[in-house]
Amino acid sequence: MIIQPTSLAALTWAGAASGSAAQSWRIGSVLSARPLGVNPQGLLVLQIGGLTVEADVAGGQLPAQFQVRVLSLGAQPLLEMLSPQPDPTLQRGLRERLPQQNGYAPLLATLAAVAQRPMLRQLPPDLRAALAVLEQALRSPAEITRGEGLRLAIERSGLFLESLLAQPRGNPALLPQDDWKGALLRLVALLDRRAPAPPTQNGDDIAPPLLQRGLQAQPRAPLPVPVAGDDVEPLLDRLHGDVRAALARIEVAQLESGTGPLPAWMIEIPLHGEDGRDVLQLQLEYVIDASDGGRGWNLGFALDLPALGAVQGELQLREPRLSVRLWAARADTVQQLERQFTALRQRLAACGVLLDQLSCQLGLPQPTGRYSAVLLQATA
Known part of the structure; x- marks a missing residue:
C-alpha cells in the first residue's frame, strides 16, 4: 500500500x-x-x-x-x-478444544438413530426430556427463510448464549429452551452423570477453526450401524461423544470470533430437513471498503441438501446496493436457481435494494483463509 x-x-x-x-x-x-x-x-x-x-x-x-x-x-x-x-488464555482454550471438536452432522445422525429405538421409551424421564429440548432447538426451513426467523436462529445458534445470559435480565434458570448450546449443555450434564465421556478420537489430524477454513457445505452423515437387539447403550455412548464434540465446536467458534480486526462470526444452524437433518453454515462479517471507506456486511452461506447437492453463496451489502453470487455443485441445481432470479430481482427492487450482481456458477469456490x-x- x-x-x-x-x-x-x-x-x-x-x-x-x-x-x-x-x-x-x-x-x-x-x-x-x-x-x-x-x-x-x-x-x-x-x-x-x-x-x-x-x-x-x-x-x-x-x-x-x-x-x-x-x-x-x-x-x-x-x-x-x-x-x-494472541491472548494466552484464548490460545489455551483453542488448543484444548480443537482436538475435541467435530461437525454437527454425526450428532444429527446419532439423534435420528436414537429416536428410532423402541428402548428409548425406557430411558429416564429427564434424559428423554433433554432429548426433546434438543430436538426443539432444531430450526425448520420455513423459519430461516423469513428475516425475523433467521435472526432468531442466529441468536439461538449457541454462539451468543453467554452474551444473552450476561444481559441485565439474563438468568440461567430462564435459559432459552430453543438455544442450541443451552440444549446441548443440558443433555451432556445428564450423560456425564450416566457414564464417563468417551475419549476423543480425532488423533493428530486436527482441523483449524472454522473462520480459518472458510465456508464448507456439510452433507448428511450416514446413520450409525444398527446394534443387535434393543440395546440403546452403545448409541447413548456415541451420542455422549457427539454432543461433547458439538459443544467443543461451538466454543471454538466463540473463542475465534474475537480474534480478528473486524467483527466476524462463523455460525452453524442445525435444520429439520426432508427425511433427515441438515446443517446451514453462515459466515457474517463487517467490512470496511479500503478504496472509499464504505462500510457494510458480507454474508456467506453453505448448505448441502440431498435434493440440490452442495450450494454456496455470498451476499455483499453496501446499502442500498447488493451483490449476490451463488455456486452449485450440480448443473441441474444451477438451472433451478437461475429460474428464480426474475422473482428475486422483483422482490429486491420492491424493497428499494439496488442489485449490482446476481449470478450462479457451476462448481464450488475454493475455501480461503480470512487472515493474511x-x-x-x-x-x-
Missing part, C-alpha cells in the same frame, strides 16, 4: 526532522496507526506515529486500530502491519 502525505502531513514530516516524531520513525520501531477517513480524492487518511499520511489502497481492509513496524526509511519508507498479540499479512509502503 503506497502512502503519500497530505500537505499537513508533509509539513509535519518536514518539521519533525529533528524532533521526537523523527526519533519514533527509526527502523525497527513499532508505531500505533489508525484510519482517519477518506479525503475528497478517495485516498485513505491514516495517522501513524504522530504523522498524518494518505494511502492509495489497492485492496484489503484495515482495523480501527493497529500497529506497524518500520522496516526501512528514505523516500519510500516500508511499514509492516503487525498482527495483534499486510505490508504498508509509505512515501514521504
Whole structure:
C-alpha cells in the first residue's frame, strides 16, 4: 500500500526532522496507526506515529486500530502491519478444544438413530426430556427463510448464549429452551452423570477453526450401524461423544470470533430437513471498503441438501446496493436457481435494494483463509 502525505502531513514530516516524531520513525520501531477517513480524492487518511499520511489502497481492509513496524526509511519508507498479540488464555482454550471438536452432522445422525429405538421409551424421564429440548432447538426451513426467523436462529445458534445470559435480565434458570448450546449443555450434564465421556478420537489430524477454513457445505452423515437387539447403550455412548464434540465446536467458534480486526462470526444452524437433518453454515462479517471507506456486511452461506447437492453463496451489502453470487455443485441445481432470479430481482427492487450482481456458477469456490499479512509502503 503506497502512502503519500497530505500537505499537513508533509509539513509535519518536514518539521519533525529533528524532533521526537523523527526519533519514533527509526527502523525497527513499532508505531500505533489508525484510519482517519477518506479525503475528497478517495485516498485513505491514516495517522501513524504522530504523522498524518494518505494511502492509495489497492485492496484489503484495515482495523480501527493497529500497529506497524518500520522496516526501512528514505523516500519510500516500508511499514509492516503487525498482527495483534494472541491472548494466552484464548490460545489455551483453542488448543484444548480443537482436538475435541467435530461437525454437527454425526450428532444429527446419532439423534435420528436414537429416536428410532423402541428402548428409548425406557430411558429416564429427564434424559428423554433433554432429548426433546434438543430436538426443539432444531430450526425448520420455513423459519430461516423469513428475516425475523433467521435472526432468531442466529441468536439461538449457541454462539451468543453467554452474551444473552450476561444481559441485565439474563438468568440461567430462564435459559432459552430453543438455544442450541443451552440444549446441548443440558443433555451432556445428564450423560456425564450416566457414564464417563468417551475419549476423543480425532488423533493428530486436527482441523483449524472454522473462520480459518472458510465456508464448507456439510452433507448428511450416514446413520450409525444398527446394534443387535434393543440395546440403546452403545448409541447413548456415541451420542455422549457427539454432543461433547458439538459443544467443543461451538466454543471454538466463540473463542475465534474475537480474534480478528473486524467483527466476524462463523455460525452453524442445525435444520429439520426432508427425511433427515441438515446443517446451514453462515459466515457474517463487517467490512470496511479500503478504496472509499464504505462500510457494510458480507454474508456467506453453505448448505448441502440431498435434493440440490452442495450450494454456496455470498451476499455483499453496501446499502442500498447488493451483490449476490451463488455456486452449485450440480448443473441441474444451477438451472433451478437461475429460474428464480426474475422473482428475486422483483422482490429486491420492491424493497428499494439496488442489485449490482446476481449470478450462479457451476462448481464450488475454493475455501480461503480470512487472515493474511499486510505490508504498508509509505512515501514521504
